[in-house]
Amino acid sequence: MKNKLFISIVLSICFSFLTVAQEKELNKEQQQAADEGIIIDGEINQSKTIDPLTPARAAFYSAILPGLGHIHLKQYWKVPVIYAGLGAGMYFYLDNQNTYNRYRDAYKRRLAGYTDDEFYGSISDDGLQEAQSTLQRNKELSLLVTAGIYILNIVWANVDAHLLQFNVDENLTFMPHYKINEFDNTGDLGLTLNFKF
Incomplete structure (x- = not known):
């Protein structure tokens, strides 16, 4: 019982340090992305302005x-x-x-x-x-x-x-793909449309 409690405490401490480190790293990435104008968590910061004229x-x-x-x-x-x-x-x-x-x-x-x-x-x-x-x-x-x-x-x-001025980024992609079907060992051909908000 003591070993399970000790292991759970050690894992909790490691996990908390890991999440704190990831949060700091994420804040650095968000700041860098905001400087570069990249989309993070639904926020759109455009790196180049669109001039309609x-x-x-x-x-x-x-x-x-x-x-x-x-x-x-x-x-x-x-x-x-x-x-x-x-x-x-x-x-x-x-x-x-x-x-x-x-x-x-x-x-x-x-x-x-x-x-x-x-x-x-x-x-x-x-x-x-x-x-x-x-x-x-x-x-x-x-x-x-x-x-x-x-x-x-x-x-x-x-x-x-x-x-x-057309928006071409990774949030909107249209790509063909080829996948091997594991059940009958045949190939599946298709198109993938990714649209991220």
């Missing part, structure tokens, strides 16, 4: 100067992609414009009665008219693609700014 600001900057919204978001690698798209659209617009002007000038000279244009003998008058309409359509299409890339640049900056 960041998406609008990024879109505005991209509207003023393409790529500036991505620079504001510190996504520098996207700027050359935007300018490559805009540059390609403008290149094809200017190329179609120059070629259109050549065909138009040749057609005007033929209407005036001259036979010294660069296309004389290889392209007929109807061919010059057809080439002008094709080049006009290509020129307008190039301008439309360039404007589309400009608008896409604005939308891209806005969406990226929204996604940067």
